[in-house]
Amino acid sequence: MSRFINLFLPIPLVFSLSGCLEDSNAQTAENIFTPVEFSVISQGSQSDLSTEQYLVAKNEDRFNEIWLSVPSISGDVPLVDFAENNVLTVLSSIGVCSGLEVTNVEENEHTIIFNLTEVVTFDPGLCDPSPEAFENFSYAMIAYPKIFKNVSVVWGYREDF
Incomplete structure (x- = not known):
């Protein structure tokens, strides 16, 4: 048996x-990913929201709604051609002594992926900002071609000191 x-x-x-x-x-x-052209149309700091958020604007009304919901954005209002582009707004929890870098954007059949990197620019042991600096968080607005797919964000980390 x-x-x-x-x-x-x-x-x-x-x-x-x-x-x-x-x-x-x-x-x-x-699952083969190909590069997508993109441009960072606004980047800097904001102090209204301390939680990470990813907001997609596919038209001017939605973009204006996002812009007005974060009045402390440090950059100028960018001009966007919504007939050709969407905009991903990344409101990060990256604060003092670090920065936000958009590394690349890729797509496959179902998804568009935004690869972002938190870049620590100062040795954390040497970073001693003012108390006000702790209230500022990095943001970026990324324009990309009109693609109607699921959006994913992948984070990396790099020390640059």
Whole structure:
């Protein structure tokens, strides 16, 4: 009886594994990411919101709503052609002694991914800002072509001191 089980047990396992390998190869083809052109149209600091938020504006009304909801934004109101572009506004929790960098933007069949990096620009042990500086958080507004896909944000970290 034991030999019978040993002879037939590997056969379903082989079929099972080969099916997984075929599915895995199909997934790889769907997950190829290609670069997307983008521009950072406004970047600086704001003190209204200390929680991380990602807000997409696909038209001028939504963009104005976002702009007016964060009156402490340090930059000028950018001009955006919403016939050609969407805008992702990143309100980060990155504060004093660090900065926000938009590394790149990519897309696949289903998703557009914004790769952002928190860049620590000063040795944290040497950073001694004023109490007011602790109330400021980095933001960026990123214009990208009119793409109607799910938006994902991926964060990285880099020390630059």
